Amino acid sequence: AQSVTQLGSHVSVSEGALVLLRCNYSSSVPPYLFWYVQYPNQGLQLLLKYTSAATLVKGINGFEAEFKKSETSFHLTKPSAHMSDAAEYFCAVRGETGANNLFFGTGTRLTVIP
Amino acid sequence: DAGITQSPRHKVTETGTPVTLRCHQTENHRYMYWYRQDPGHGLRLIHYSYGVKDTDKGEVSDGYSVSRSKTEDFLLTLESATSSQTSVYFCAISDRATEAFFGQGTRLTVV
Numbered sequence: 001a002q003s004v005t006q007l008g009s010h011v012s013v014s015e016g017a018l019v020l021l022r023c024n025y026s027s028s029v030p031p032y033l034f035w036y037v038q039y040p041n042q043g044l045q046l047l048l049k050y051t052s053a054a055t056l057v058k059g060i061n062g063f064e065a066e067f068k069k070s071e072t073s074f075h076l077t078k079p080s081a082h083m084s085d086a087a088e089y090f091c092a093v094r095g096e097t098g099a100n101n102l103f104f105g106t107g108t109r110l111t112v113i114p
Numbered sequence: 115d116a117g118i119t120q121s122p123r124h125k126v127t128e129t130g131t132p133v134t135l136r137c138h139q140t141e142n143h144r145y146m147y148w149y150r151q152d153p154g155h156g157l158r159l160i161h162y163s164y165g166v167k168d169t170d171k172g173e174v175s176d177g178y179s180v181s182r183s184k185t186e187d188f189l190l191t192l193e194s195a196t197s198s199q200t201s202v203y204f205c206a207i208s209d210r211a212t213e214a215f216f217g218q219g220t221r222l223t224v225v
Contacts, residue, residue: 009154034213043204043216044157090156099164100145100208101172104156 002027002093006105014113019063019078021108023091026072032094033074034102035065039087047089050074061085086112117141120205120217127224133192135220137205139185143215145208146188147172148180150201151219157204163188195224 007022025031032051036044048059055067061084065076074091088109092102117140127133137146145164149157149172159172161180169180177199179191192199205217 036216041219043218044206046213046215049213092157099162099170100210100214101147101159101162102157102206102214104149104158106154106156 002031002096002103004091004093004103004105006089006091006108008108009106010109010111012111012113013081015083016080019076019081019085019110021076021089021091021110023065023074023076023105024072025074025091025093027093027096029096033065033067034092034094035059035063035074035076036090036092037061037087038090038107044090047076081110081112083112083114086110118205118207118215118217120203120220122220123218124221125223127195127222129196129224130194133195133222135190135203135205135222137188137190137217139188139207141207141215142185143207143209143212144185145210146182147206147208147214148178148188148190149204149206150174151204152201160190160203192222195222197224200224 003026005024034049035047048057050067058064063078091105095101119138121136147162148160158174163169163182181189203220206214208214
C-alpha cells in the first residue's frame, strides 16, 4: 500500500535561510510523487512533481526536490526562504490502482521569521 | 487556476440535515475526486469518479454518497450530517497523465 510520511508538522526558518521539508514515501511500484502548497483559505497548488524522469525536480517559486529511491525520500528544498513562502506544504504519492488518486501526508506548516 | 468551481464556499448546517456540495469543471477531465481536509490528517479521499455514472469509494466514505450525471459535475451528499463531518472539502480533477488540480474548497460546519 502506498503512503507518505512528512516529518515535522511545523518548521520555522529565518528569511534567507535554507528551507528543507521532509517527505518519505512507501510504494510497491515506482512512485509518482508530488509537492503541493496551500496558502490560507485557498486550495492546493502544485509545486512540483516526480514522474520517473530526472531525479532532481525543479518547481515553481524556486523550490526543488530530489527523488532518492534508496532512502524512499522526496524532500523539498529552497536555498533562500522568502516571507511569501509561509504556507502549508503537502507531499503526496499517486495510488497504485487506476484511479489516479493521491495519498497525502499530514502536512508541514512553514513559518518564515523576518 | 484550472477550471474548477466548488459551491457553496461556506455552509453551516444542523445535525441530521442532508447537505449537497457541488463541483463543476470546465477542463473535460475524466477523473474527479472529493477529499476532506482535517488538522493532523492532511487530505483524505472520500469518493472518486472515473467517468459519468462511474464512482467508487475512498478511504473515508462512510456517511457520504456521490453522483456524476455529466462529465463536468460531481456532487457530494451527506445524507444526514454529523458534527464529525465538519471539515473543509476539496474537489479535484485529473486525467491519466496529469497531476490533480484542486478547487478552492468548501468549509462545512455542522452544528
